[in-house]
Amino acid sequence: MNDNKGQNTTINWYPGHMAKAKRIMKEKMSVIDVVYEVIDARMPYSSKIQDIESIIGNKPKLLIMTKMDLCDKKETERWIRYYEQLGYQVMGVDLEHQQSTTGIVKKTEAMMQDKMDDMIARGMKSRRIRVLVVGIPNVGKSTLINRLVGKKVANVGNRPGVTKSLDWIRINQRLELLDSPGVLWPKFDDQTIALNLASLTAIKEEVLPIYDVVCYILNMLYTYYPQELESRYGITTIDEEDMVNTLDIIGKRRGCMIQGGEIDYDRVMNLILNDMKSGLIKGITFDRIEELV
Secondary structure, eight states: OGGGTTOOOOOBOOOHHHHHHHHHHHHHGGGOOEEEEEEETTSTTTTSOTTHHHHHTTOOEEEEEEOTTTSOHHHHHHHHHHHHHTTOEEEEOOTTTOOOOHHHHHHHHHHHHHHHHHHHHTTOOOOOEEEEEEESTTSSHHHHHHHHHTSOOSOOOSSSOOOOSOEEEEEETTEEEEEOOOOOOSBOOOHHHHHHHHHTTSSOGGGSOHHHHHHHHHHHHHHHOHHHHHHHHSOSOOOSSOHHHHHHHHHHHHTOEETTTEEOHHHHHHHHHHHHHTTOSOSOOOOOGGGGO
16 A cells, blocks of 8 residues: 555646645735634545644644544544644544534634633633634535535535635634635655555545556555445456456446446446445545654
8 A cells, every 4th residue: 555655746736726825825814713623534644734724823723623423433543543632623524424513613712712711801802713714625615614604605516626615604603714715735655655545535636647646546446445445336456466356346246347348447436436436435534653663
């Protein structure tokens, strides 16, 4: 799995709206009290914005791990402890099945209690806490906001780049959010991070060769989650020397054939990518803490 670790790439994917969003976020930071950084629990390292501090400075920050229903809980707990040891406040949420996100609101109010008390003590008028919501594409920012508001106010899509602008959204009498587009860094210097982002739909599929992404997914499942490989595709091993042989087996089992009995490799690869995108493959975490040491 780690053959690609640390290799430099020339992969670039930085749509114009991302650069504009970063500039506007910096301009807005003077009125922001707290930052919610939203990351995907299946890739808690790869989905974390690399240069976030250059945008938000030293503002209080809550790290919100989404997609807890899809991740490897054991690995995720390790990542939560890792970030807490670095001084982060961390919360894990299952946005698809938990309707209540009151814990996030209460945590935010607790983080700001001293500042609000100080404002009142100095005779200033109480106001709503202003929160900036940031994250890479497709980590669940819009779903989080809709859950906090209790209705649909932000566009949701299972693809990167849905939100294009920054908008204020009132949550209640004590809290308002500034939504932002998903942001990435201009260049991926680590092939493993790029593959994680492509595997879990944080960057558009055409950024990396689909064959490379699918081979990476199959390798990760075989290495760490062989039970998922067997239950989803009916195989217990892969051909690491020539993954086409593995795609042949999956294609035959899943009926991805063209006229003449040949394997439709595009269909097989898109099938595997869509299984990841739609959350049919659960209980996985692709980032491993041991890779950082």
